[in-house]
Amino acid sequence: MNYSRLDAKAYARANMKGIWAAALNPFHEDFSFDEEGLRSNIRHWVDDLAIAGLFIAGKQGEFFSMSLDERKRNFEIAVEETAGKAGTIMSCSDQNFDTVIELARHAEAVGADYIVVHAPILHFISDQDDTVYEYYKAICERVNIGIAMWSHPDSGYLMSPELCARVAELPNIVAIKYSVPRPMYVQLKEMVGDNILVSTASEEEWLDNILELGWQLYLCSSPPYLLQTANDRRMHDYTQAAFAGDAERAKAISASLDPVRKALRGTRPGGKPQAHQKYWQELLGQVGGPVRPPLLQLTDAEREATRAAFEACGLAL
Template sequence: MKYSKHDAKAYAKENMRGIWAAALNPFKEDLSFDDAGLRSNIRHWIDDLDIQGLFIAGKQGEFFSMTLEERKRNFEIAVDECGGKAGTIMSVSDQNLETVLELAQHAQDCGADYIVVHAPVLSFVHDRGEVLYQYYKAICDKVDIGIAMWSHPDSGYLMQPEECARIAELPNIVAIKYSVPRDMYVRLTEMVGNRIHVSTASEEEWLDNVEQLGWKLYLCSSPPYQLQTCFDKRMNDYTKLAFEGRFAEARKVRDSLDPVRDAMKISRPADKPQAFGKYWLELLGQVGGRVRRPMLELSDAEKSAVKTAFEGCGLKL
């Protein structure tokens, strides 16, 4: 641990900054975990794309199809490859609290910087505030590592800003990945933005949030390694300009990526997000690999459409 439990907020405010990406996990043809492929991708993301932190074993990484041991191994590989050059935040999310705590302790023990825990599915619960507070408190009480909340529609509800603000008072809550409408994350930023990082996964809203809300952390999704190459780091470029207060210049660079965003939107099948992401990685020269059930693979026709869109998007390879 690089900080104590009660220093977690201050440490994260100072060190958890910049562009963090949510890692896809490559699986081999036999669907086994591709350790070497993940290591290769991480090296590229850090060394070539200058990504400042990685979100490991989240929904992009198909944690829901992985065994407990695979998830632990996923943490270890990321810590080893990041080697202090980039931060790590490990998704320990699970519906079973004992699994969450086991993964949280492993993340802490293996040298992760932070963990993220998504809001649990709460069947039949209509007044969620106390349930959520006690859930996050139980995790905070057991580990010292900094914890990010994560609220998204997959839970069946969205955590309200007031609920998040109360949880943010716990000593080692350091951030929230808040996948909600903009008015909700603006309100939460106004309430707790001086104490914890508030962020959302939308790359298209990132620059506006730096300019209008003073955000310092993009937490996080796949655009940092899907919109960029060794020779074309426009997301990094516009972020740097924004952090320097050069917003008009930053907007020009951001808007120049619209053809890439459009290519991804028109060619991404609605029911195959991870398979699309992995094939796009392969077109970029990274390691994509298979997806596991319940996710579906791209058809040959879908791959052809993605390749055509990719070749016309204007990324410099």
Template sequence: MKYQKTEAKAHARETMRGIWAAALNPFDDTLALNEDGLRRNIRHWIDDLEIQGLFIAGKQGEFWSMSIEERKRNMTIAVEECGETAGTIMSISDQNVDTVLDLGYHAQECGADYVVVHAPMLSFCHDRDEVLYNYYKYLCDRLDIGIAMWSHPDSGYLMEPETCARIAELPNIMAIKYSVPREMYARLTRLVGDKILVSTSAEADWLDNIEELGWQLYLCSSPPYQLQTKNDRRMHEYTRLAFAGKFAEARRVRDSLDPVRKAIAETKPGGKPTAHGKYWQELLGQVGGRVRHPMLELTEAEKATTCAAFEDCGLQL
């Protein structure tokens, strides 16, 4: 641990800045975790693209398909490769709270910077404020590492800004990945943006959120390594310009990526987001690999359509 429990908020505000990406996990032809491929991707992401932090073993990483030991190994590899160059935030999300704690203790022991825990599924529960507060308090009481909340529609509901603001008072709650409509995350920023870091995964809104909401952190999804190459780092560039207050110039750079965004959006089958992301990685020269059940693989026709769009989108390899 690089900080005391009560220092989590201040440490996050000092160290969590810029672009943090959510890692897809490469699985080989036998569906085993391709550790060499993962290490190669991480080195590219932080050395060539200068991504400042990685979100490990989350939904992009297909955590639900991995054993507890695989998830721990996933974390350890990321810490080893990131070293002092990039930060790490480990998803320890699970419906079983003992599993969440087990993964949280491992994150602390292996040298992770932070952890993130998504809001649990709550069957038959409509008055959620007290339930959620006590859930995160239970974890905060037992873990010393900084904890980020994570609210997204897959839980079956969205955490209300006022609920998040209450939880933000807990000592080692230091951030939230808030996958909600903009009005909700803007309201939460106004409520507790001086206490915790508020962020969302919508890359298209990142520049506006820097300018209008004063955000310092993009947390997290796959665009940082899908929209960029070693020779074409426009997301990095428009972020740098925005942080320097050069918003008009930053907007021109951001908008120049629209053909890439369109190529990804128009070729991604609705039921195959993970396989599409991994194939796009392969087109970029990264290690993609297979997906695990229940996710579906791309057909050859879908790959051909994606490849054609990739070649026309204007990314410089």
């Protein structure tokens, strides 16, 4: 690690910037982990698309279908392939607390920059704030690496801005991926100031969050490598224009992506997000492959509709 536990917040403010993407994990047709495919994708994302950081082994990456050894290997490959060219944040989310700590310590050991842990699913609990606070506190006390909170509806509740601000006071909490309605993350940003980095996964809200809220970090989802190619880096370009203060140029570039957004969003079956995104990757020349059970594969008709929309969306290959 490049920082101490007590320096984690300052290090993140100085270094956790720009577009960070959530990696899909490619699998072979027999559902084994395609390590070479992941390496190829990471090289493209970092070298060709200039993505600043990668979110590894999250929900997009189907961590829930992976063994503990596979998740650790996922971390190792990401660190090896980014090799100082991009940051890494490893998802250590799990319902088993010991697994969270084992993954967190492995992330530390292999040289990850940060980890992310989602708020736990809590059974029978209707007043979760103290439990969630103590959960993050216990993780913080057992590791030195910087930690991002992650609140999303899949947990069965959303962490309130007040709870997030309370957790943010822990020394090695550095960020939050806050998958909530905009008024909630605006309120949280006002409450925490620069104490932690606040972000959300919506690409369509990213530009406004730079211009209106002064955000420095997109953390993170798959659009950075689904909306872009080596010859068409409009998400990167509008981000850089916004960072430079050229709002009109940034807005114009972002608006030009609307047909691509519509094609990607409009062909995605509600029950098959990972399968759809992996097929879109394949259309872009990246490595996709099947999803693991119990997730469902695309039908031939769904693939054909996606291909037609992709070819008409105006993304330059």
